[in-house]
Amino acid sequence: MYQTWEELEEECKNCTKCKLCNNRHNVVIGTGNKNARIMFIGEGPGADEDAYGIPFVGKAGKLMDKAFQGVGIKREEVYIANIVKCRPPNNRNPEKDEAASCREYIESQIRLVNPEIIVLLGSVALKNILGEEYGITASRGKWFEKDGIKYMPTFHPAALLRDESKKIYFWNDLKASVNINKQA
Numbered sequence: 001m002y003q004t005w006e007e008l009e010e011e012c013k014n015c016t017k018c019k020l021c022n023n024r025h026n027v028v029i030g031t032g033n034k035n036a037r038i039m040f041i042g043e044g045p046g047a048d049e050d051a052y053g054i055p056f057v058g059k060a061g062k063l064m065d066k067a068f069q070g071v072g073i074k075r076e077e078v079y080i081a082n083i084v085k086c087r088p089p090n091n092r093n094p095e096k097d098e099a100a101s102c103r104e105y106i107e108s109q110i111r112l113v114n115p116e117i118i119v120l121l122g123s124v125a126l127k128n129i130l131g132e133e134y135g136i137t138a139s140r141g142k143w144f145e146k147d148g149i150k151y152m153p154t155f156h157p158a159a160l161l162r163d164e165s166k167k168i169y170f171w172n173d174l175k176a177s178v179n180i181n182k183q184a
Helices: 005-013 019-023 047-052 059-071 096-113 123-129 157-162 164-183
Strands: 030-032 038-042 079-082 117-121 144-146 149-154
Touching: 005 096, 019 096, 038 096, 038 123, 047 059, 059 157, 059 164, 079 096, 096 123, 117 123, 117 164, 123 149, 149 164, 157 164
Parallel strands: 038 079, 038 117, 117 149
Antiparallel strands: 030 079, 144 149
């Protein structure tokens, strides 16, 4: 585990633990408030994220920003990260060994941020944080607790771009996450 942000960021920037490092332009560590009460975890960077080095800046990120605005939170108030820090080719899901190579990074980010709530964006985040036995469709919208942190699995914003019928579920899950945070 990394004890400081500087240590974590330096290690991530120089990482060659898996093949994803071979084609990256930027390591995408995370963005936002490093003391946030709410943290969002996605699967991995896409092309826009790889170009800018910031998570969720492409189409899915713009949709997420609109949802944030709708529930009254700002991107700067939350912390946003991904399971893997380098872009998988063709925006495919990270493979198990790639996610395992980054596990220490995301676990360190969770420990350093120390959020009260983590919103798990999609199946990859859900399975890597809570366990392989969970599926996103059955788990989304339900609260889970682990190590004193409340988890809310929901659909990844990219899934909403492919299937608009999922937007209402995402919206309700986001509202529930923000409302419980306001009560805390």
